[in-house]
Amino acid sequence: MVPLQVLWAKMPQRQANAxxxxxxxxxxxxxxxxxxxxxGTPQVDLHMALFLVIGSVVGAYVGARLLKYxxxxxxxxxxxxxxxxxxxxxxxxx
Amino acid sequence: xxxGDAAAIAAGLFAxxxxxxxxxxxxxxxxxxxxxxxxxxxxxxxxTSLAAIIPTALVGxxxxxxxxxxxxxxxxxxxxxxxxxxxIGALVAVDLPTSLLARLFGVFLLFSAYRIAMGARRPxxxxxxxxxxxx
Numbered sequence: 001m002v003p004l005q006v007l008w009a010k011m012p013q014r015q016a017n018a019x020x021x022x023x024x025x026x027x028x029x030x031x032x033x034x035x036x037x038x039x040g041t042p043q044v045d046l047h048m049a050l051f052l053v054i055g056s057v058v059g060a061y062v063g064a065r066l067l068k069y070x071x072x073x074x075x076x077x078x079x080x081x082x083x084x085x086x087x088x089x090x091x092x093x094x
Numbered sequence: 095x096x097x098g099d100a101a102a103i104a105a106g107l108f109a110x111x112x113x114x115x116x117x118x119x120x121x122x123x124x125x126x127x128x129x130x131x132x133x134x135x136x137x138x139x140x141x142t143s144l145a146a147i148i149p150t151a152l153v154g155x156x157x158x159x160x161x162x163x164x165x166x167x168x169x170x171x172x173x174x175x176x177x178x179x180x181x182i183g184a185l186v187a188v189d190l191p192t193s194l195l196a197r198l199f200g201v202f203l204l205f206s207a208y209r210i211a212m213g214a215r216r217p218x219x220x221x222x223x224x225x226x227x228x229x
Contacts, residue, residue, distance in 0.1 A: 011165060013213065017116065018163035022155040023172035027180045028147045034184035035141030043141035043188055045134070051099045052124060052146040055106020056113065060154035063114020064161070070115050076214035079112060083207035086126045090200030094136075094193040 014067070098132070105131065106146070114154045121147055122206055125199060136196040137188055 011019070035043040063070075109123035124143035128134040134142070158164050187195055 018158035051102035056110030059110025087203030094196030
């Protein structure tokens with residue numbers, strides 16, 4: 001969603017990131033019940049989700065507040081490198 | 095609280111921070127953390143990630159809304175379209191073989207890595223036009 005907004009809507013990157021974060025809310029809300037109820041065993045670990053949430057709510061708040069002070073470029077490069085390594089691993093040894 | 099719970103909180107902090115700063119939506123970090131770090135099957139990791147994303151995106155989204163960073167019209171259109179895609183995608187994903195779904199997710203990770211790296215190469219339009227907004 002973010003690249004679409006930046007390329008076609010000519011939206012600044014920061015605004016595109018913030019907008020997609022809001023758009024993700026209804027998407028996740030409809031997908032979770034499908035993962036939970038579609039199969040015999042629920043494909044949602046609520047215990048794990050709870051503890052991820054405890055960390056991520058704090059992390060998202062801190063991140064959004066510190067947005068202005070974060071070296072955007074360096075952070076993106078590090079994240080891209082991590083995703084490249086994990087992506088290769090998952091594709092080759094799933 | 096077990097060590098696993100503490101590790102999940104730490105992983106959540108990391109993923110939430112990335113979602114609040116560079117807007118990668120949490121799942122991109124949540125899912126590999128669970129499949130690789132916690133040895134969870136792909137479907138379970140994806141479903142759990144989606145559940146964890148809801149409150150995370152709510153907090154990050156509301157913070158951005160307050161700071162005036164959100165184009166609400168665009169968010170409504172993308173959210174609406176995304177809901178349709180999410181229903182179809184989730185119905186397909188729960189029935190796919192786990193290893194195939196993991197591979198597909200790996201391709202998505204590679205694409206995301208490329209996209210984020212490209213985004214890091216050039217300075218944003220905003221920071222070129224007005225340096226004081228980028229600090």
